[in-house]
Amino acid sequence: MLKLRPIALALIIAFPVQALELPDLGEVSRVALTEANEDRIGREIMRQIHGDAAYLDDPVLAEYLNALGERLAGASPEPGRHFEFFPVKDASINAFALPGGYVGVHTGLISAARNESELAGVLAHEIAHVTQSHIARIVDAQKSAGLASLVGLAIAILAARSSPDASQAAIVTAQAMSVQNQLDFTREHEREADRVGLQTLSSAGFSPQGMGTFFERLQAQGRLYENNAPAYLRTHPLTYERIADIQNRLAALPYRQYSDSQEFLLVRARVQAAAGEGRDAVREFEAKVQEQPSAAAWYGLAQARLRVGDMEHAARSLDKAISLSPPSPLLDLARVELALARGQVAEATKLSSAALVNNSAYRPLAYAHAKALMRANKTREALDFLTERLRIWSSDGALYALKAQAHQALGQTAESFLAQAQAYVLADRTDAAIEQLLMAQKAGKADFYTLSIIDARLRDLRERQQKETPQKESSQKESPR
């Protein structure tokens, strides 16, 4: 399989646009591509992204990005639309929207944002690309191609564009070549995404100036590194005209001061503490707590120290952070994780139970609590907790994966496979789910009730699998009966 580099993912949105006769951009008309189809394509691409090394499985970042994104999407022209935001481990400054409202955010972008409004400004711009149907139009241009070939083409283009070196050019398929020259959003798309995004940013309560300052800085960087401009600039061409346009719009908007949320400051420190070499991160944050001894700086130092295995000092830094901060589920979670890392499992379960009282809706804490209980051999308790959570978060794959672990630890093999199958279903991995169910059937020891669930699921999934398999060009249809 082709290696998918995240920088290039931004280009997934970049199907031929100019070739299409599109209605005036001012009017948001739904194109022929239905939202359901767009979502299918997006989910298929997400399935591939989940398997990529750059996909970052960090519930803390995902939780924060989704809270921020939902707040913005709620203030967008289409507040009811589905969005899912996910972090991508990549130091370059970029964000990208996929069909179906999936928005990837590079850790480099979070790290480089000087304030929350800057980060929100970039997300608002991406959200606008989705709500203004730019993505749908682009995908629609390919509707004659089947889903499989469409996704395949996207991946081929991505792989090719991630490394523009001549040596890599070999992987560019002929098909991809034909659309290479039409890969970027048009200026009209960019202008509209800026206009709508700015409105969204302001309506959501952020400082609209954040969009202006961030894009200006990006442009300045682009001038500095001509051949190595920030990835964002390659996919969202930033012209002087565009900047001037944003400035004009900003002048018409009231100036608004927005104070960064504590969560943003902590999340940014978390990202920075995880970047580069662990030792360098420790040194960096040691300097930061000298300069500006904030809760975020101490939290960053704690995370960096945890990374290099310096538990003792990590604990002290974390205490310092907690003493300087208003209550935060992120800091509570850090205490649980630190206790687990130090092997203090009883302490960890005590901390996670206490933290959940006021933060029952914070998913990363729920995962940590279940893990802590299992580490403390309180597996039954963990299972009860997971079952209760799944009643509220019924489509949470991470909870199902933890449930599978708990069943496994209790020797309930069939139930374990069944739970793991559900985790795969939620990740759109039908084949893997079926495999789990087949193993569940053979596992034995399951009661009649569980076995009948397994059988029913298997039937459903096989049906789904048949629908998903791309239809072969068969001549049967045309042949006379």
Ligand SMILES: [Zn+2]
């Ligand atoms: Zn753009």
